[in-house]
Amino acid sequence: MRADVVDLFELDPALTHLNHGAFGAVPRVVREAQDRARARIEAAPMRAFRDELPHQLAAARESAAAFLGVAPDSAALVRNVSEGVAVVLQALRIGRGDDVVVSNHGYRTVTLAVQANGGTVREAAFDLTASTTDIVAAFTDALTPDTRLVVIDQITSPTALLLPLAEVAAAVAPVPVLVDAAHVPGALPDLDIEALGVAYWVGNLHKWAFAPRSAAVLWAAPERRDGLRPLVTSWSHGAPYPASFDLQGTVDHSAWLAIPDAIDFWQDLGGWDQVERNAALLRRGADHVAKALGAGSELSGIPSAPCMTLVPLPGGVAETTEAAESLWQQVYAAGFVVPPLSFGGRGFVRLAAHAYNDEDDYARLAETLVTLVGGG
Ligand SMILES: Cc1ncc(COP(=O)(O)O)c(C=O)c1O
Structure with a gap:
């Protein structure tokens, strides 16, 4: 391990860390920024929740959108990819009788979320030697007349592969596509999310972009935004997307408040x-x-x-x-x-x-x- 760099984190020096993708690692200065945000809230909770958080959360959300190269009105903050997936399943009212396509390289909790809603998962199966044509065919072969959503990973979790999103999205249209981009922010350059031709994209900031857990971004195509609601209805209800996701009652917003500090650290590194x-x-x-x-x-x-x-x-x-x-x-x-x-x-x-x-x-x-x- 590089002693000067590892010292910027709180990782146990007795271990050799070769698995950043699993849960990320929060830099010391980012945790300190989160601690400061918490201390400010604790100093006067009434001032924080009434007067400060609405502006601070909007600023944090907009900094995340700028980092990902998307328009400020296109990206909402969620706690993690799991929450983003649940929001999309809720928006599409996925339930009994609905099919959702997930690949055999997909993340297991996505399958569990579809099943928990009563939906059926159809697997797009391809092996490690597949070509782009094979991958596209795997997704189109898994479609049924009841398919309401296709989920595709931008970077797969078990196999660390980069999948051909635009090709799959074009081939399965008009079925909407949700990109599971859990590993993407801060790890993959030259993102052009708006050009992929997908309906939804959700990525964690708490893996490669150094945000504290739990910080993630849910992007939606313009025609999908009105249908999106947070899982919890609170004071932001009725606000336009994406502000509708900002304040969700009395929860700990400090991870979101530290997003700009995480992005600064990522740049400085x-x-x-x-x-x-x-x-x-x-x-x-x-x-x-x-x-x-x-x-x-x-x-x-x-x-x-x-x-x-x-x-x-x-x-x-x-x-x-x-x-x-x-x-x-x-x-x-x-x-x-x-x-x-x-x-x-x-x-x-x-x-x-x-x-x-x-x-x-x-x-x-x-x-x-x-x-x-x-x-x-
Ligand atoms: C591809 C993929 N999707 C979804 C998730 C779930 O992320 P979270 O637990 O932050 O919701 C992960 C977590 O590692 C992942 O690798």
């Missing part, structure tokens, strides 16, 4: 230049681990996320969820935070890189993995 440095480090690190394990490194033609990628484990290792879980325990006991996982009956380890990582992290991980599972 190097912005997209830093992401490029991390992406190059990840490519070298993943290559090193793959060579040590001797299980190959090239997965497919689907590109991986810049700062997150899979490395295959040797045959027979972590091929089931249980085996992957047991390897996670062993890897963690050896001091590494990095998830082994099983996908399509094959074992992988999902590596990430952030500013606090260096080459040595991957070299030591490679040695540990070789000791635990053998190498090539």
Whole structure:
């Protein structure tokens, strides 16, 4: 770990952190900004909730929209992607008799949310060697006359792949598309959300954009905005979107208030230049681990996320969820935070890189993995 950078965070120095994508890491200065926001509220709650929060939340929301390159009236604040998904399911009144398409690389809680509403999930299945044509076909093949929504990940969670959003959105039209962009803000440059041809897009700021948990943005296409309501009705009810999502009763708004500080920290750390440095480090690190394990490194033609990628484990290792879980325990006991996982009956380890990582992290991980599972 890079001592000077890791010191900007509160991460346990006894561990090697190679899993930024899971829950992010809140920089010290961002947590301090959140603490200050909380202290200001506690000093005079009446002043805060009546007079200050309405303006402060609008400013935080607009800074998030600017960071994502979207219009200020297009993006609402929600607590996390799970909440954004629930808002969309509510807007579309997804229930019994409705089908929702989710891919086999999708996040499990999206499936659970559809099922909790009484809807049926239809799986768009494609493997790691799929082409863009295969992926588009997987989504169109999963459509039924009852399909009310297609959910597609911009960066997939278990496999860290970048999916062809615009192509899928065009192919499934007029069915509305919700992009699960949980891993995208601060991780993927050159976003042009408005050009994707999708109805909804939701991304977490508390992963790669350094916001405190829980801070996320729900973007909606112009014709979808009037139908969106927060899950909780409170004083913002009746306000136009996206202000209608701002004040939701007496809850802790401090994570949202710290969004501008998180974005400033992200910029100060190097912005997209830093992401490029991390992406190059990840490519070298993943290559090193793959060579040590001797299980190959090239997965497919689907590109991986810049700062997150899979490395295959040797045959027979972590091929089931249980085996992957047991390897996670062993890897963690050896001091590494990095998830082994099983996908399509094959074992992988999902590596990430952030500013606090260096080459040595991957070299030591490679040695540990070789000791635990053998190498090539
Ligand atoms: C692809 C994807 N979607 C949704 C989520 C859920 O995010 P949250 O727990 O912040 O709602 C995650 C979390 O890691 C994710 O990776």
